[in-house]
Structure formats: C-alpha cells, structure tokens
Amino acid sequence: MASLIEQAKKKAAYQAVDEHVLDSHKVIGVGSGSTVVYVVERLLQRDAAVNAKTVFVPTSFQSRGLLIDGGLSVGDVEQYPDIDVTIDGADEVDEHLNAIKGGGGAHLQEKVVAEAAKKFVIVADFRKNSKYLGEQGVPIEVVPMAWKAVLRKLQAMGSSTAKLRMAVAKAGPVVTDNSNFIIDAPFGLIKNPAxxxxxxxxxxxxxxxxxxxxxxxxxxxxxxxxxxxxxxxx
Known part of the structure; x- marks a missing residue:
C-alpha cells in the first residue's frame, strides 16, 4: 500500500509540473510535504538552461533544502513578490478546492507563497480527496505566550478536543520555522470553511x-x- 501511495503522489506531482510550470516562468513557488518531493524531482528533470533562468521560492526548511540540494536558485517572497505559479501539497481538499494544510507545520509560509502566485496548484494522493473538510483537525499557528488563551477559545467554539501539537523526538511542543506553536483543532465536518x-x-x-x-x-x-x-x- 505504501508503494501505491508513493506512486500516486508521484503521478500527480509530475502531471501538475508538466502542465503548469512553463519554460517562460521566471519565479516558481514550491510547497512542503511528502508529495512536493516529487514536484522538485520533476523540476530537476527540466532543461538545465531553463532552470538556470528560474528562481524557486520555498515554503519551508524542507523544500528549501530540496531545492538547494538540487542546485536550483532559491529566493524568498520578499525578493520575489510576484510568483508565476505555486505548486503545493495538501492534507485534505474538498469538492470546492478548499484545503486543509499544516500537517507539517509550514502553513504560514505556504499561504504567503500561494497568495503571491498568479496560479496555485495542489497535488495530493487519493486519500486527501474529500467532499467536505474536517476528517482531521485544523492546524493553527499561534504566538507561544497566547497558546493557552487561544486553546480555550477554540474549545469554546466547538473544538472540544483541540490540543497543542507536541514534538515526537523532544520534550515539549512543535516549534514552527517562525518560532511559534501549533494547535490542532478538530471541528468535525466543515460545511463553511471560509x-x-x-x-x-x-x-x-x-x-x-x-x-x-x-x-x-x-x-x-x-x-x-x-x-x-x-x-x-x-
């Protein structure tokens, strides 16, 4: 099953790159997550001369590392506020193309880079394809000093099991690339995500x-x- 899922991610990523990343594009946003590994893999298969004229804007430490390891030119949204296309993964996508992102804790940068792009393209495997959002919690990045107050308000809004995301290999909470905490807040099926x-x-x-x-x-x-x-x- 694991190999089927990886092949599914690869198929989606390759097709999205082939159909939406043009040789004329000068700035390309690259998201985060397991599917984006295949996005970068496909980008590296493009003509080297074309890639040499392109700047890639990553959304996390992970995607930055993938791009640098591949020898691609990396910039940031402050330098390149006008992005031709951004391709990113998602944790869940509904029938109206609303999405939940943040399983990897990079949704702040991901949203900034997605909003800066003329076109935002999502790549995922079949498990992420939903009618409604809400099969998992909504990741919320919070200022560390406010996390308890935010948690109480989220619980009052109906997310009774909202909780601070804890790190696996260290004692304490997950800390984002922006030095903030993350609360995961399940709300059940979300009929009005906006x-x-x-x-x-x-x-x-x-x-x-x-x-x-x-x-x-x-x-x-x-x-x-x-x-x-x-x-x-x-």
Missing part, C-alpha cells in the same frame, strides 16, 4: 490558520490504479 477561517483568525494570538479557502485553481489527485483525477475551479 467562515470558520474568519472566526479563528479573529482570535488574538492566532498567526495563521491552515484553512486555504478560494485559493487553488486546480488540484491533481494520484489514484491507486495509476490514473490522476483533476478537479478544477468552477
């Missing part, structure tokens, strides 16, 4: 919410049978 996003963003101490609403133009899902399902914005 409203939930607004409500959470209004909580003092919240830096960013892992709900990406009305942002993606198209999503590619690699399937178990080797096919790729494409969902486009209406």
């Amino acid at each position: 409203q939930l996003l607004k409500d959470i963003k209004l909580i003092t101490g919240v830096v960013e919410v892992g709900l990406f609403c009305d942002m993606a133009e198209i999503a590619y899902f690699g399937n178990e049978d080797g096919s790729v399902s494409i969902r486009s914005k209406p």
Whole structure:
C-alpha cells in the first residue's frame, strides 16, 4: 500500500509540473510535504538552461533544502513578490478546492507563497480527496505566550478536543520555522470553511490558520490504479 501511495503522489506531482510550470516562468513557488518531493524531482528533470533562468521560492526548511540540494536558485517572497505559479501539497481538499494544510507545520509560509502566485496548484494522493473538510483537525499557528488563551477559545467554539501539537523526538511542543506553536483543532465536518477561517483568525494570538479557502485553481489527485483525477475551479 505504501508503494501505491508513493506512486500516486508521484503521478500527480509530475502531471501538475508538466502542465503548469512553463519554460517562460521566471519565479516558481514550491510547497512542503511528502508529495512536493516529487514536484522538485520533476523540476530537476527540466532543461538545465531553463532552470538556470528560474528562481524557486520555498515554503519551508524542507523544500528549501530540496531545492538547494538540487542546485536550483532559491529566493524568498520578499525578493520575489510576484510568483508565476505555486505548486503545493495538501492534507485534505474538498469538492470546492478548499484545503486543509499544516500537517507539517509550514502553513504560514505556504499561504504567503500561494497568495503571491498568479496560479496555485495542489497535488495530493487519493486519500486527501474529500467532499467536505474536517476528517482531521485544523492546524493553527499561534504566538507561544497566547497558546493557552487561544486553546480555550477554540474549545469554546466547538473544538472540544483541540490540543497543542507536541514534538515526537523532544520534550515539549512543535516549534514552527517562525518560532511559534501549533494547535490542532478538530471541528468535525466543515460545511463553511471560509467562515470558520474568519472566526479563528479573529482570535488574538492566532498567526495563521491552515484553512486555504478560494485559493487553488486546480488540484491533481494520484489514484491507486495509476490514473490522476483533476478537479478544477468552477
């Protein structure tokens, strides 16, 4: 099953790069996560002369490392605020192309780079393809000093099992690339993700919410049978 999932990720990533990364593009945003490994792999298969004229904007320590290891030119959104296309993974995508991101704790940078792009493309495997969001919690990046206050407000909003994300190989919470904490807040099936996003963003101490609403133009899902399902914005 693991190999099928990896092949599904690879299929989706390769097709998305082939169809949306053009030789004329000068700045390309590169997201984070396991599927993005295959996005970078496909980018490295492009003509070297074309890549030499392209700047790649990563969204995390992970994607920055992948790009640098591949010998590609890396920039940031401050230097390159106008990005031609950003390709990123997702933890869950609904039928309207709203997404939950942040399983890897990089959703702040991911959202900044996605919003800076003329086109935002999602790549994922079949497990991430949903009718409604909410099969998992919403990752919320918070200022460390405010995490307890934010947690209480999220619980009052209906996420009774919201909790601080703890690190696996160290004692204490996960710390983001921006030196913040993450709260994972399950809300059940989310029928109106845009409203939930607004409500959470209004909580003092919240830096960013892992709900990406009305942002993606198209999503590619690699399937178990080797096919790729494409969902486009209406």
